[in-house]
Amino acid sequence: MEKKTKYAVEIKKLNKTFFNKKNGKDIPALINVDLKIPSGSLFGLLGLNGAGKSTIINVLAGLCLKNSGSVKINNYDIDQSRKQSSCQIGIVPQELNFDPFFTPKEILEIQAGLYGIKKEHRKTKQILEDMDLYDKSNSYTRSLSGGMKRRLMIAKALVHDPPILVLDEPTAGVDVTLRRQLWKYIENLRSNGKTVLLTTHYIEEAENLCDRICIISNGKIVLSKTKKSIMREFKKKKLEDIFLKVTKSQ
């Protein structure tokens, strides 16, 4: 379901406030967030824990209701065209989201069923092959290694062949080898024409992988530029120094 628009994701003046029942206070998680993700980019949303990254992802996924603002996914407004907009996007959440007693093949088949994809149009075998999981097609997922489980999460998000893939902290808490392996898969997805939005709190990940970087701090976007222009503008400064500077100034 390929659809080319200038921006894969266009967020305008997005606000989200949570309510803390314990102390009766509001938690402003997103404040007037503007974000434009060009089609075909590998976009890094960088921020410390609690900055608001997952809240943005959850709004995109339809798991979290916004207070105000507009969100378009490949030009489909999430309020006006919920079904079309969700077909455009695949979400890989941070936590494992499948039953350990199912096999990878079953998980992908169930997911395809949820999206109403007819048996003859399903690409279960192809996706398992692409994610190097084909020889584990019929194993219990609980027997898969950490890397295989992460790849299965990506496979699951690809079932409906969305042009946009969102990965929420795909490498948080994973070892160096697995991190590099996941980077390779993410780069491949982009080379195959997907737009990729990735959240991370690892500066080196955004620096190595992404061509556009956006920094969020306390619910506000504090910087959004191409990596090249950040590097040019701040000359020899390391991204880490820029990150510390813009997140501290809040």
Ligand SMILES: Nc1ncnc2c1ncn2[C@@H]1O[C@H](COP(=O)(O)OP(=O)(O)O)[C@@H](O)[C@H]1O
């Ligand atoms: N369901 C929720 N209820 C209350 N507060 C929440 C909820 N989800 C997130 N928050 C708060 O919103 C802020 C942003 O959180 P989050 O988007 O998860 O940050 P990140 O993903 O960047 O670590 C934090 O202050 C967090 O505590």
Ligand SMILES: [Mg+2]
């Ligand atoms: Mg998060």
